[in-house]
Amino acid sequence: EAMLLSLYDHACFVLGHLEWSEGMRGNHYLACIAGLSVAAAYFPACRWTAQLRRWCAEQLRIEARYQFLPDGGNFEASIAYHRFSAEMLGWATWFLNRTPEGHNILGRDREFWLLLERITTFTEQTTYRSGVAPQIGDNDSGRFVSFLPLADDAESYGTWHADPHPYLSQRNHRETCALLRAVCRNEEHILDALFDDQTQHRQACFYAHTFGVAVLRNAEAEVFLRAGSIGQRGKGGHAHNDQLSITLALDGQEVIADPGTGIYLAQPAMRNRFRSTRMHSTLALDSVEQETWCEGGGEALFWLTSDRAHARIVAATERLIIAEHTAWHLPHRRVVRLEDGTLVIEDFFAAPSEATIWFHLHPHVRADRTGEGVRLEMPQAHAILTASGGATIMLEESLYSHSYGVWTPTRAIAIQPSGTRTQVTIRWQLRS
Missing domain, CATH: 1.25.40 (Serine Threonine Protein Phosphatase 5, Tetratricopeptide repeat)
Incomplete structure (x- = not known):
């Protein structure tokens, strides 16, 4: 009772x-x-x-x-x-x-x-x-x-x-x-x-145009690409500046990861850092976000004040995703191809001198620069990431938040393009 x-x-x-x-x-x-x-x-x-x-x-x-x-x-x-x-x-x-x-x-x-x-x-x-x-x-x-x-x-x-x-x-x-x-x-x-x-x-290929996500799969790898609305009928309260960002999992474990959320009201600067463009595995400009937000705390942390990217999935097949957005008036187009043991990402952007292409790594990935690119060591696999001729590859410090209120150090790969087309290739081999 x-x-x-x-x-x-x-x-x-x-x-x-x-x-x-x-x-x-x-x-x-x-x-x-x-x-x-x-x-x-x-x-x-x-x-x-x-x-x-x-x-x-x-x-x-x-x-x-x-x-x-x-x-x-x-x-x-x-x-x-x-x-x-x-x-x-x-x-x-x-x-x-x-x-x-x-x-x-x-x-x-x-x-x-x-x-x-x-x-x-x-x-x-x-x-x-x-x-x-x-x-x-x-x-x-x-x-x-x-x-x-x-x-x-x-x-x-x-x-x-x-x-x-x-x-x-x-x-x-x-x-x-x-x-x-x-x-x-x-x-x-x-x-x-x-x-x-x-x-x-x-499914080997899945895409949801209205939400804005496409997925490619084969026996070893799973690739997600985000391209869609900021949500909440334009309010964007739980969206990030993540258009055309990707994640990659090998044998079910993340290698290229979305860094997560971090925290909300308690630390406004950290909240905005985790939802920024450069904290996602996509092309970012040095001083301009894909979408803007109001500075300050409180309810401002749950709004995006623009909805200008108009990101969309152009095509999706069992081995290919094409997506684009126009957040900076110049279109950014990304083409993703998944083959056996290989992922190819091509970025097309007309102002390469202002751009950096980011790939954020899961904390369990150890990354080291080599002569040809970046060597990635994971418990389940090892891989090499390379970029097309002339692009500059750097390793930067970053953060990863696996759940709310918790974050840990990790690494991110930053690539500075040398032309309007940049191709990044990741080749891997699973451990037996």
Whole structure:
């Protein structure tokens, strides 16, 4: 009885403080709906409970369409926030669909279930084979609920994250994928499905034009390229200046990595550093960001004040991605080719003297300059990165944030182009 009364008090408080806005709303309001949906499924049947369940189901239908794009990606331009919101949508759907009121509303909405299937596909395809997801956009390590421990032991987890203190991985999303598949199948025993479902459906080529991400895969490598909207209907609160940036994983472990988010309000300068263009593996100008932001703290840290890049994926096949943006009026075009044991990145930009091409390395990668380029040593592979004739290659100090509020030193490769076309080639060999 005490538990029931406490849940009722919490539900009444949330109902009285809904984070809804006609102008722009996001995962905060979805969290209100998800929490109320779980509570409504638990409350005993009565007129008030039935009304709450119907309200939750109707709001869930509305917010699924508002916060998720036609390609299944979330509208906040962040992989981490996509998964956070997808978890809330999945759990709320599962609980409501087991009530007569919720099932009567959701069960008849065919478009809702088709969208949920696309959300599931997007989640699966934007995850490395290791289950870890690249950090496109903001990552505050938020999860709705997690039942599965994802670090087997301190040594293996510390090796992966370059951190001596193991904890449950906030970036491993096998459980999220299993949850969404189970909800789409209308599984009754949801926890059994989470523990038993280790299915991985990885496509050789996946792209989501509306969200703005393309993925290439072969037996050894996975390459992600980001090119799309800043999200939140132009607010850009969780987007980074990451247009045309790439990540590369070999044998499931990141080599070229998105450095992450760092922190929000506590350190505004660090917040802006992590979302800057030069902190992403793309071409950056010395003094101009892809998109601008207001200086200062508070709410300014969750706005981009321009949306001028108009980045887009031009083409995507099983071995090729072409993308471009026009943030600086001059177009920057990037062509990415994935072959067996080789990744080729070509950048075309008309003002090379003002540009630097960055590649940020995961902390587990050891980088050393050689006569022909940069030698990369990883636990699972070794590789050589080279650039086309005349380009200058340097190694710089950088930072990597594997989860919110934590960052560690790493290295970045900086390439100064010598012409309007620069080709970077990475050749690798996996260790036996």
